[in-house]
C-alpha cells in the first residue's frame with residue numbers, strides 16, 4: 001500500500017455530491033479514517049449518515065483533520081474557507097482541491113502554514129466510485145501549490161491512491177494548467193462548443209424545411225455513436241466504422257465548418273481564461289444572483305432542439321429500462337465538470 005503517509009491521518013471530506021461521495025467511500029474502503037463535513041441538515045447530511053459516515057459541521061470536521069478535501073461547488077468555497085477552514089485547520093495539515101479555480105484566481109489565499117494540493121479525477125464521481133468497486137480506478141491529475149510539511153507531494157499521491165487513481169494512472173500538473181485547461185475544455189469544446197455546434201446544425205436543417213424530428217436524429221442523437229468511437233479508439237476508429245461517403249464528406253466539409261476563424265475565436269476564449277477576464281465575469285455574475293446565467297439556461301431549455309428531443313427521447317425505451325430501485329444512491333451529475 002502506498003498510502004502509508006495517510007494511514008494514521010484523519011481525512012475531512014467537505015461536500016458529499018458527485019466527487020465528495022465517491023472520494024469518501026473509496027478512501028474509507030482503502031482503510032482510511034474519513035469524516036464528512038456538511039451543513040447540519042443540508043441536502044447531503046442524511047445521505048452521508050445513512051451511508052455510515054461520521055458527519056460533522058464543516059468547522060468541526062476540519063479541526064480534527066490532517067487532510068481537508070474541499071469538494072463543495074467551486075463558488076461556495078471562498079466563504080467556506082473563511083468561515084470553516086481558515087480558523088480551524090491544523091498547522092501542517094493539507095488542504096486539497098479537485099479543481100484549482102479558487103487558488104489560481106486568488107479567491108482563496110491559503111494560510112502559510114498548511115500544504116495546498118490538488119487531486120482531480122478525470123471522470124465524474126459515479127465512475128470514480130464504480131471503477132474503484134471493480135478493483136480499478138479513474139486516472140487522476142495532481143499538483144502541489146504550497147508545501148510546508150515537505151510531504152505535500154507524498155500526501156497528494158497517497159490521496160490519489162486512496163481513491164483508486166494509482167490503479168489507473170497519475171499525471172502531474174500545476175494549478176494554473178489544471179484550471180485553465182479545464183475551463184477551456186468545457187467552454188470551447190465540450191459543453192459550449194458541442195452544444196452550439198449541434199444547435200447550429202439543427203437550425204440549418206430546420207430552416208431549410210426539413211422535419212425537426214429527422215434533424216434531431218441526424219445532428220444530435222447520432223453524435224453519441226461518433227463520440228463513443230472517438231472514446232474507444234480515436235478518430236482512427238471512427239473513420240474505420242463510417243462509410244467511405246461519410247469519410248469523404250468529413251474530409252472536404254469538416255474544415256469548411258470548423259475553419260481557422262473557429263481556432264482564432266478559441267484562442268480569444270483561452271486568452272479570457274488566462275488573463276482572468278472569464279473568472280472575474282463569472283464571479284460577478286454569481287454575486288449578482290445569476291441573472292444572465294438563468295436567461296442563457298432558459299434559452300437552451302426552450303430551444304426547438306430540446307422540445308423535439310423530449311418528445312423523441314420519451315419513445316426511446318432503452319433510455320428508461322426498469323424503474324430504478326430506491327437506493328437513494330443515484331447520482332444526478334454532469335458528465336464533465
Ligand code: NAD
Nearest residue numbers: 015016017018019020039044071072073098099124125337
Ligand atoms: P456537487 O455539486 O456534486 O456537490 C457539492 C456538495 O457540497 C454537496 O454535497 C452539497 O450539499 C455540498 N455543499 C454545498 N454547499 C456547501 C457548504 N457551504 N458547506 C458544506 N457543503 C456544501 O459538486 P461536485 O461536482 O462534486 O464538485 C466538487 C468539486 O470537484 C468542485 O471543485 C469541482 O470543480 C470538482 N470536480 C468535479 C468533477 C465532476 O465530475 N463533477 C470532476 C472533477 C472535479
Ligand code: MG
Nearest residue numbers: 182186336337
Ligand atoms: Mg471542468
